[in-house]
Amino acid sequence: MVNKPVRNSLLCPNCRKLISRSAQQCPYCNLKNPSSKIKNNFFTTSLSNSDQLVTTLISINVVLFTISILIDPKISSFQFSPFNFLSPSHQSLLVLGSTGTIPLFHLERWWSLLAANYLHGGLLHILFNMLALRQLAPLVIQEFGTYRTISIYTLGGVAGFLISALAGVGFTIGASAALCSLIGALLYYGKSRGGVYGQAIFSQIGGWALGIGIFGFLFPGINNWGHGGGMLAGVLLAFALGYQDRKKESMAHKFLAMCCATATLLVLCWSCFNGIIFMIL
Secondary structure (H helix, E strand, C coil): CCCCCCCCEEECCCCCCEEECCCCECCCCCCECCCCCCCCCHHHHHHCCHHHHHHHHHHHHHHHHHHHHHHCECHHHHCCCCCCCCCECHHHHHHHCCECHHHHHHCCCCCHHHHHHHCCCCHHHHHHHHHHHHHHHHHHHHHHCHHHHHHHHHHHHHHHHHHHHHCCCCCECCCHHHHHHHHHHHHHHHHHHCHHHHHHHHHHHHHHHHHHHHHHHHCCCCCHHHHHHHHHHHHHHHHHHCCCCCCCCCHHHHHHHHHHHHHHHHHHHHHHHHHHHHHHC
8 A cells, every 4th residue: 555645735824825834833924833723724725715705705695596586586586577587575585684774673683784795686686796796806805815805895794784774774685785895995995005006996996986876876776875884894994904015914814704704604504594494384
């Protein structure tokens, strides 16, 4: 029998550079005990993969959208209409975690602040949001890193929905509040970094913000409070967490991202459990 060689190197869980497995400290970022199972495991390393992160976020949204249709579709969902085609019912969305003044302040479903970011009211709704996520997230990951992106996306979405609830929005769903937090973070980055590149980012993302604002005022039913709140939260989070040009991601950033990812996983499991109970009963 031929013994398999032992791998004597690994990627530092913080800076992602190749180092010796026996190193007590990363020679590049000075992280202590980089080979520790707490710092280097499948869960933490998978969060650092930018392509996998975007794919995972889109997949979760698609899965929750499919479940919402299966639980209770609108009757009009089977009529070919660009706005009503494949739409879950309001009851289905409430069961899975739509948020707003009624779910929060009357039903005390505070977990819905997180769950609502992964629910959508129709095929066009999720399609537009996922296309925006595919375009915005890679740029945020490039300038802020994957861990800070997870925190900005999660906390920004929660903050946006909380602000909209405080403003009196009864029911709301969608990834747009979280997406707007990415826009807010990029606006802060472009303005803070400055220079030709920073100004280009600010101008480009400013066009996104202006377009979302115009769209929100032209069409009824758009949660403008959620959009504005998400952008404001993104700016504040970007200021608090920093970006790669000024401060590389640290273990504190990773810990916050892990807390956000764990909370999201638990909330979405609870959301799906509620959906299963609803279908059974």
